[in-house]
Amino acid sequence: MNNQNKVKRFICLICNRVANNPVEIICGVHNNQPLIAGKYCLSTHLQNNNGKCPVGNHDGCNYHQSQTLQNQINEFDVLCLTQFEQYILDIADEKKEKENRNVCGFKGKIGNMNTHLINSCPLNKSDCWFKGFGCDYSCQKKYLEEHLINDMERHFGLVMTEFKKMRTIINKQQIELGTMQEKFKKLSDEILMLKQQKDNIFYQIQQVKQEIKINESEELKIDCNENNGNTQLLQSNTFNFDLFQSSAKLINTLSGHTDYVCNIDYSVFDDCQLICSGSSDKTVRVWDVDNNKQIQSFNGHSGYVCCAKFSQYHNNNNQNVICYSSYDKTIRFWDFKNNQQLQVFKEHTAAVYCVRCIDISLLQNDNKKNNNNK
Ligand SMILES: [Zn+2]
Ligand SMILES: [Zn+2]
Ligand SMILES: [Zn+2]
Ligand SMILES: [Zn+2]
Known part of the structure; x- marks a missing residue:
């Protein structure tokens, strides 16, 4: 198709394929040979190698992206990219079923490849918009609109079926939510009841403590009256603990x-x-x-x-x-x-x-x- 020697001039020195967005490498160390790398290959190499030149692993090279080279490359006649990938896969897997398959016969300029892939490549298929609802149809992009119009009723049916399924799920979840809310309310009531019981018990303990205090002070009064006869300890029927403490030994x-x-x-x-x-x-x-x-x-x-x-x-x-x-x-x-x-x-x-x-x-x-x- 293309003159092999002519093509060699445009090969990326990093990946050995025709350079994409070719960049010329201008360098005093190896200025005899014209050197080219793809823009993406080169920037990846420079990132991974501290900016060293991909030829001699040294600093100080200049890089120049060339539109002229790109224009020349765009003039190459090439096969359809998708078809090419298909060939590569077929070589890797010989047993693969190869009959009754679409084949793309595109041969043209690299510059026209994108337009071909998007608009006219029979290998480039688009899925139906309703794939998520269960339509498995796929076709070239330009025929998709036709399918969408022809199968409108079926697509509507698929959407409705999905919608009903979702509604059933939502209903089920609402019922579960209701049950959980009931359980939650029951638990809240139980917690409230336990809290009230706790408060009651606490109140009773306080009362018992109060009674014990009263009993103790009455017993002390009686003891003082019976044993001591010390009237100083009791003033107006009140036990003077400080006086008792200071005089006790x-x-x-x-x-x-x-x-x-x-x-x-x-x-x-x-x-x-x-x-x-x-x-x-x-x-x-x-x-x-x-x-x-x-x-x-x-x-x-x-x-x-x-x-x-x-x-x-x-x-x-x-x-x-x-x-x-x-x-x-x-x-x-x-x-x-x-x-x-x-x-x-x-x-x-x-x-x-x-x-x-x-x-x-x-x-x-x-x-x-x-x-x-x-
Ligand atoms: Zn490359
Ligand atoms: Zn260099
Ligand atoms: Zn194609
Ligand atoms: Zn469809």
Whole structure:
């Protein structure tokens, strides 16, 4: 088609094809040969090689884009580009079905290639605009309008089918959204209810705290009245804690328990001052206050001792007994003089935190008197 030697002059030295937008390389180092590279090939090479010349890998070359060369190249007769690519693919894949295929017979100037590809190449097909809705038709661009007009009704049907599908999906999603909104509302209601319950419990705790405070201050008032007779501590029925704190001092320390002491009680037996104590070390101990020593210890139970009290009733009946309650769900009576357990109440189903002993001897004496008088 074209004179081979003539073509060689226009070959890009980087990609060895006819140069696209040819650039002349003007360089003092190799000025004997006319050198040409395609504009895109050259700029890629310069970017990747720090601007070094593609021939001698040195600096200082000049580059000049040549419209004259481009015009000469445009005068070459060439095959259709799409058809050429088809040939290349056919060479790579020999088994490919080659009959009954469109062939483009275009041979013309490079300058006319673009116009050919867009307007008249039978290999250049355009898809129908309604491909996304299911029309698989494709043809040369110039015949597409005809197809669109002829198949208008079918295309409309395809669009409507797609539209119905979308509407079904939207309906389904709206139903799901409704269900989720209902669930969300239920959860919000539950959260609100829990919050109210929390507020109620908090309010009850505050009330109980208030009651405990009142009880404690009343107990302190009673203790001060009974034990001290110190009227200075009580002014207008109010306990003066600061005065109590400044006048109080440590007299004695009783040590022996190996864990928290939960509670103590004080009493006098046979003119001897005693303290009993219940502890998390699971023992009850009795202490002689005057001699500052432990005189008895009892560990006949399996849980922490929550509360231990001297029993005045037994004391008045010549017995030395402590009543105490424990984490092991029992209430027990212990004769600490003879170190002997007298009685166990096991009916509680959880830890017993507190016991209180009331002396009913006087009541019994009254009853006896009344009976004797009858
Ligand atoms: Zn090139
Ligand atoms: Zn050079
Ligand atoms: Zn073509
Ligand atoms: Zn179509």
